[in-house]
Amino acid sequence: MSVPYNFDEIIDRRDTGSVKWHYFDDTIPLWVADMDFKAAAPILNAVEQVVQHGILGYTKPTAALFDAIINWHGSRYNLQLDKENILFSPGVVPSLALMMHIFTETADAVLVNDPIYTPFMTKVKQNNRTLVMSALKEIDGKYQLDLDDIEAKIIEHNVKLYLLCNPHNPGGRVWTVGELEALLTLCKKHNVAIVSDEIHQDLTLSGHKFTPLLKLAEAENYAHNIVSLTSMTKTFNVAGIKGSMIFAKDETLIRKISQQQQLNDEYELNLFAYTVMQSAYEEGGEWLEQVLTYIEKNIEITLDFLAGHLPDIKVMRPEASYLIWLDCSAYGEDNQALYDKLREAKVELNSGIKYGREGHLKMRINVACPEALLREGLNRVYAAFRGGDKS
The missing domain is CATH 3.90.1150.10 (Aspartate Aminotransferase, domain 1)
Incomplete structure (x- = not known):
């Protein structure tokens, strides 16, 4: 029997180190x-069980964790994943930085939309890549991709990588299958890789349907140039538990990403992240x-x-x-x-x-x-x- 959660409860987060509630007044x-x-x-119980066990040693992802990830994405989005398609990362933003080294060289052009989640811009610049921006068009109160402008910018700047945000932050768009297919076709035409930040996927609202880019990439025979980034952190409000996933379907590409992670030593999560991720996808x-x-x-x-x-x-x-x-x-x-x-x-x-x-x-x-x-x-x-x- 389901138990109703009380989202009206006001929990005092001041003086806890909270980034959101850092004020000394009643802001x-x-x-x-x-x-x-x-x-x-179930997530809180799982963490408590780990603490009660008492040993907080080195940990690796289990078969049950992989199964939980695979089942969640397969049942909700019909995205068929195997264990070999999944890598772990401390977060989506570190993964964005990582992707600069997978798909581009120093000074190469990377395209992002405007407006966009701030790290899309900062990570391009901090990694000495050339930031190119394509403004979204606002039509009937919602953003649309300007495909003509995107193609013009790709040609003008010899763009190597496109950073997509789906669902879009801050505009809240869930890009449709038609929009994604058009973007894939365009990027394939000019051999531009796409990295899709899909961290808000599970928060899609009524009347809308989220489609993973990887699902379409296989049909377009373009999976070798497509990576998806996602996490349980936004979905289940566990952002303080750092952890995310990198999905890729191409064997050569996933090996290249894994090798780059090894160089940076950024391929492991902590014990609590693995625990929370499995519990969230199994019982959340x-x-x-x-x-x-x-x-x-x-x-x-x-x-x-x-x-x-x-x-x-x-x-x-x-x-x-x-x-x-x-x-x-x-x-x-x-x-x-x-x-x-x-x-x-x-x-x-x-x-x-x-x-x-x-x-x-x-x-x-x-x-x-x-x-x-x-x-x-x-x-x-x-x-x-x-x-x-x-x-």
Whole structure:
């Protein structure tokens, strides 16, 4: 019998080393992408069992862990994986950096969309590659890939690698099969590798369907140039437990990635990461179903509040995740001033400009928190932009 989780519970995270809740005042953080919800009971129980065992020694992935990963992705996305297709990594961002050394050389061009999750840009630059950006087109309130611009940039800059974010962060798009197939065809035409960050895949919302890029790559006979990155951390709110996976279907490619990991000594996870990953994929489905229902309710609360009280904010309805992209250009002309206005009202959102030029005067809000905290945070957003408290 299923047990309902209480996502209305407010858990004090101050003075715990939390990145999200680092304040010395009563600021409400609606920014960095972790949830203010307790992790699933089976995950917490699994960690407790490890601690009770008492020996925290060297650990390697077990057959049961591989099976859990394979079964999760096979049953949910019809992505057929074998043990040999899976490598482990400390995180998706370290894997993005790793991929620079798999598919490119120093100064080679790497294409990303604008806006995009900040490390897509920083890891390209930090690894001495040439960053090329293609702006997404906003049509009917959601982002679209500009395939003409992407191809023009590929040709102009001799792009070697395309970093895809699916579902997209911060815009919340779940790219359709048609969009992904068109992108694959384009990249295959110009021999451009694609690395797809799919960490938000399990947070796809009602009415939308996530398709793994690797599933399509095989049909296009292009698996030798495709890598997918994903993790249990966003799905199950265990970001403090570092761990992720690298998926590739081509034997030569997976061997090359493994060899590069050996050079960097970045191929192992810690004991708790293996434990949490297996427990999440074996027993976390019920928690995920319930938390998605709660998140969808919070999304509606946010959209209704903004429509009723701050209608000049243009909201991009997400198709995945608990992050909502807001166009706040009606309320200011300077990005820092916009951010500071909200901080003065003791509510923090992510400043959109950190996601690229297309983030100018935009903000990203995280609604994965108890409803009471969300409503108070929204009231503070209203106070910041209207100069007074909402009654």
